Amino acid sequence: xxxxxxxxxxxxxxxxxxxxxxxxxxxxxxxxxxxxxxxxxxxxxxxxxxxxxxxxxxxxxxxxxxxxxxxxxxxxxxxxxxxxxxxxxxxxxxxxxxxxxxxxxxxxxxxxxxxxxxxxxxxxxxxxxxxxxxxxxxxxxxxxxxxxxxxxxxxxxxxxxxxxxxxxxxxxxxxxxxxxxxxxxxxxxxxxxxxxxxxxxxxxxxxxxxxxxxxxxxxxx
Amino acid sequence: xxxxxxxxxxxxxxxxxxxxxxxxxxxxxxxxxxxxxxxxxxxxxxxxxxxxxxxxxxxxxxxxxxxxxxxxxxxxxxxxxxxxxxxxxxxxxxxxxxxxxxxxxxxxxxxxxxxxxxxxxxxxxxxxxxxxxxxxxxxxxxxxxxxxxxxxxxxxxxxxxxxxxxxxxxxxxxxxxxxxxxxxxxxxxxxxxxxxxxxxxxxxxxxxxxxxxxxxxxxx
Amino acid sequence: xxxxxxxxxxxxxxxxxxxxxxxxxxxxxxxxxxxxxxxxxxxxxxxxxxxxxxxxxxxxxxxxxxxxxxxxxxxxxxxxxxxxxxxxxxxxxxxxxxxxxxxxxxxxxxxxxxxxxxxxxxxxxxxxxxxxxxxxxxxxxxxxxxxxxxxxxxxxxxxxxxxxxxxxxxxxxxxxxxxxxxxxxxxxxxxxxxxxxxxxxxxxxxxxxxxxxxxxxxxxxxxxxxxxxxxxxxxxxxxxxxxxxxxxxxxxxxxxxxxxxxxxxxxxxxxxxxxxxxxxxxxxxxxxxx
Numbered sequence: 001x002x003x004x005x006x007x008x009x010x011x012x013x014x015x016x017x018x019x020x021x022x023x024x025x026x027x028x029x030x031x032x033x034x035x036x037x038x039x040x041x042x043x044x045x046x047x048x049x050x051x052x053x054x055x056x057x058x059x060x061x062x063x064x065x066x067x068x069x070x071x072x073x074x075x076x077x078x079x080x081x082x083x084x085x086x087x088x089x090x091x092x093x094x095x096x097x098x099x100x101x102x103x104x105x106x107x108x109x110x111x112x113x114x115x116x117x118x119x120x121x122x123x124x125x126x127x128x129x130x131x132x133x134x135x136x137x138x139x140x141x142x143x144x145x146x147x148x149x150x151x152x153x154x155x156x157x158x159x160x161x162x163x164x165x166x167x168x169x170x171x172x173x174x175x176x177x178x179x180x181x182x183x184x185x186x187x188x189x190x191x192x193x194x195x196x197x198x199x200x201x202x203x204x205x206x207x208x209x210x211x212x213x214x215x216x217x218x219x220x221x
Numbered sequence: 222x223x224x225x226x227x228x229x230x231x232x233x234x235x236x237x238x239x240x241x242x243x244x245x246x247x248x249x250x251x252x253x254x255x256x257x258x259x260x261x262x263x264x265x266x267x268x269x270x271x272x273x274x275x276x277x278x279x280x281x282x283x284x285x286x287x288x289x290x291x292x293x294x295x296x297x298x299x300x301x302x303x304x305x306x307x308x309x310x311x312x313x314x315x316x317x318x319x320x321x322x323x324x325x326x327x328x329x330x331x332x333x334x335x336x337x338x339x340x341x342x343x344x345x346x347x348x349x350x351x352x353x354x355x356x357x358x359x360x361x362x363x364x365x366x367x368x369x370x371x372x373x374x375x376x377x378x379x380x381x382x383x384x385x386x387x388x389x390x391x392x393x394x395x396x397x398x399x400x401x402x403x404x405x406x407x408x409x410x411x412x413x414x415x416x417x418x419x420x421x422x423x424x425x426x427x428x429x430x431x432x433x434x435x436x437x438x439x440x441x
Numbered sequence: 442x443x444x445x446x447x448x449x450x451x452x453x454x455x456x457x458x459x460x461x462x463x464x465x466x467x468x469x470x471x472x473x474x475x476x477x478x479x480x481x482x483x484x485x486x487x488x489x490x491x492x493x494x495x496x497x498x499x500x501x502x503x504x505x506x507x508x509x510x511x512x513x514x515x516x517x518x519x520x521x522x523x524x525x526x527x528x529x530x531x532x533x534x535x536x537x538x539x540x541x542x543x544x545x546x547x548x549x550x551x552x553x554x555x556x557x558x559x560x561x562x563x564x565x566x567x568x569x570x571x572x573x574x575x576x577x578x579x580x581x582x583x584x585x586x587x588x589x590x591x592x593x594x595x596x597x598x599x600x601x602x603x604x605x606x607x608x609x610x611x612x613x614x615x616x617x618x619x620x621x622x623x624x625x626x627x628x629x630x631x632x633x634x635x636x637x638x639x640x641x642x643x644x645x646x647x648x649x650x651x652x653x654x655x656x657x658x659x660x661x662x663x664x665x666x667x668x669x670x671x672x673x674x675x676x677x678x679x680x681x682x683x684x685x686x687x688x689x690x691x692x693x694x695x696x697x698x699x700x701x702x703x704x705x706x707x708x709x710x711x712x713x714x715x716x717x718x719x720x721x722x723x724x725x726x727x728x729x730x731x
Binding site: 016020079082168176180182183188 | 544
């Protein structure tokens with residue numbers, strides 16, 4: 001198996017490059033999840049509690065974002081923004097695109113979580129004299145949080161997978177690093193497979209974490 | 222600064238984009254159809270009591286869901302031939318997207334299955350139906366109605382995943398858009414039009430699913 | 442800023458929503474500032490060149506084992522940086538895919554792009570090309586132990602031959618110019634077309650002779666050249682339109698690398714990436730006028 005030893009030789013040569021790519025992939029994912037979740041909570045809240053106009057606008061926003069492939073969002077963020085005078089580097093533009101993508105998903109998750117709570121609870125809270133703010137903070141939000149935490153963790157795994165698309169605008173994340181290595185040694189099969197393995201390990205870790213959260217937050221039955 | 226939008230070059234190739242969109246829809250339709258069959262079988266396996274049935278299904282779902290689809294697409298097209306499995310571009314992509322949707326749909330269906338009360342099966346058995354009859358004519362229809370909202374978003378995201386077929390030169394919408402980019406360098410205009418087509422298609426899909434959801438919903 | 446009346450009309454005929462969106466984007470765009478000084482002065486003041494190129498195509502622009510960008514395109518940029526600052530390393534690289542080459546020039550993300558860019562009339566309307574630095578042609582590579590002996594055998598086999606080629610609008614016509622009946626399979630990247638050849642999906646890979654030469658030297662004995670070349674194309678760097686000073690400067694730097702004081706730099710790079718020795722330009726009457 002000369003192919004195998006050639007692969008391990010090349011893997012050893014490229015070890016730091018792969019680590020660097022992995023680092024960029026992780027930072028893209030973290031930044032876009034954090035920014036996207038903050039924005040997404042706002043989106044979710046406006047979808048549930050906003051007035052008619054706000055709901056309509058935010059609904060249009062999420063439908064548009066969810067209807068566009070992430071690749072298109074990434075390219076638009078990098079090129080279209082710069083023609084209207086907003087200059088972003090590829091990393092920033094890519095993270096922005098992924099954060100927007102993430103926000104539409106988190107928004108839907110938050111909306112789903114809040115709407116799954118029976119109306120009677122709000123009425124009951126009102127009956128015992130809680131203000132809306134109190135109702136939200138002590139009754140609705142904790143329940144919604146329990147409902148959407150597992151889904152939110154899944155979104156994180158989606159973001160890791162979507163980060164591969166930033167390679168198209170020249171962000172040196174794991175996939176572009178892999179392609180750079182392949183362009184030097186042409187071991188495309190082995191290195192794509194290895195990259196897949198790394199992505200699997202990251203995402204499987206996230207998934208296990210999600211299951212853990214699900215268990216922790218589950219209502220004891 | 223001073224970039225002037227010019228859609229003329231994109232409109233000249235608009236038919237190409239539409240043909241690409243049709244192919245995207247075709248790829249998604251066939252793959253999701255096959256994926257639904259896989260998803261149903263796997264969902265029943267996932268809810269099975271026997272570990273011998275449940276575990277392989279769980280491994281399949283875990284592996285597929287945690288891999289970027291691009292890796293699967295490249296693997297199916299370039300690695301499988303070396304092992305003697307030769308599929309054409311479209312067939313290979315449809316196979317990948319079917320297997321990929323199978324894993325996602327299995328999760329959706331599993332959630333639906335566990336929400337169906339056990340009593341139904343018992344009632345079915347009591348009136349003399351076989352387990353298969355109960356599944357096909359009682360459980361699956363009920364489960365499908367329950368999972369329609371999450372099914373809708375899964376279907377839409379699977380449709381968007383057809384854009385990755387461009388990586389192995391299947392001439393769907395994204396491939397056609399990239400081709401026009403290389404030809405005209407009107408990158409911004411091309412992506413505005415292409416994403417418009419994607420959004421419109423997804424909206425139609427979402428509206429259709431909502432319609433089905435409303436027609437099938439249990440009157441409250 | 443000019444608004445092309447005709448285009449707006451076409452758009453509004455198609456759909457009013459698009460013309461609204463266009464009008465919005467156009468009005469949001471500040472009027473293009475008159476270029477008071479040349480980009481040349483700007484770059485000199487900044488102290489480094491911003492060069493757009495890729496990182497995944499050997500031997501043009503790719504990463505070395507120690508993660509440094511290298512290749513013939515990269516060396517062209519280094520020649521310009523050396524002319525600017527006396528130091529070929531004063532470069533900030535912008536990593537871009539092929540379809541980003543022209544947008545990145547027109548949106549000022551780079552000063553200069555050297556990325557095996559073929560000169561065409563349509564592209565020359567959008568950016569200004571420098572003088573050429575290489576003349577490329579297409580070749581055919583086959584497996585050394587493959588079914589077909591050479592170009593004549595491929596041509597004789599007609600439609601039963603499959604050719605893998607880089608995705609391009611002209612790809613189909615390009616292959617058919619040499620092999621009129623061959624089946625054409627288009628791929629996104631060079632490694633995929635080689636992979637197609639290696640896995641037996643394609644009988645020959647058609648791509649730039651420079652890339653084939655590089656691949657064959659990297660994989661001694663496994664592949665062979667079909668012995669036919671066609672489809673000449675000119676490679677040049679590109680800059681933004683409307684800055685003659687900067688264009689002149691880049692032209693001068695490249696010209697002197699191919700004919701004058703920096704010839705050794707160019708010749709060394711040529712030898713490294715294409716494996717061929719260049720004969721120095723003849724002394725005396727300038728080669729340009731021969």
